[in-house]
Amino acid sequence: MKFLTSIQELISYSDLARLLIAFVLALPVGWEREKETRSIGMRTFPLVSLASCGYMLIGQSIVGDDPEALAKILYGLMTGIGFIGGGAVLKENGSVHGTATAASIWNTGAIGAAVAFQRYEIAIALAIVNFGALRIVPTLKKKIIPLDKAKN
Template sequence: MGASLDFLPHLGSLLFAYALAFPIDWDRERHERSAGLRTFPLVAIASCGFIQAAEPLIQGNAEATARIVEGLITGMGFIGGGAILVVRNSVRGTATAASLWATGAIGTAVGLGSYDTAIVLSLVTFFTLRALPNLKEGGEDDRRSAEESSR
């Protein structure tokens, strides 16, 4: 008997990973960061998709699963590195890079069926992006607002 096409569970997981990445994406886009509206959901669904695609090969093999996850971690580091810019004497994009890495972890967690972990990662990442810049006096968001109001 041939392989069956049971794509609905996979589609559900991919959509869940997409939905968990969207608030992070919205925050980065809202603040005009280098990675935009398409990037974060694509990172999440790609990470989830790699896990799902490898499922038949890694099922029940913790070492094989670890190798797939290790590759995803490395890939997220590479993508995040591309978001970091050195301009004059400052480094920009580290929060976006870390957000991309966290989004990859969200997709990986969904792909592995660790939905609770994925939800917590999404919430904590979004909270960190939204709340912590506001705690820092003279933070990046405050500087941008001051520049825009002086124009």
């Protein structure tokens, strides 16, 4: 019996480690949004990643390795996160704002899910690309768009 208890404790620590990893991987995205004075930032993005990881870990413990059941859980999770992201999109005076924030919310959900499935390479790639898209692409955009407008 003691052997089974130690295995369960090891699994618990593994789950806690995954939850922590999911939280930490989303912090740079949250920091970037916070730095840009967006309404969603350092708390929201890591919590979305953490919750996504948690839901998938709970799902795995309930349905085991059933790919169809896990896909349904993942589908529901990503749909729900899409609704959260939708709340970040604002349309006013013919322009739309918040799409990068909404996409980043969705992406941090995917980071959490990837960590839950121990696909750390995917989670890390998503985190790096998301952070890069928020930090580097706007600078490139400022350099490229004025050139295009000058041609017209």
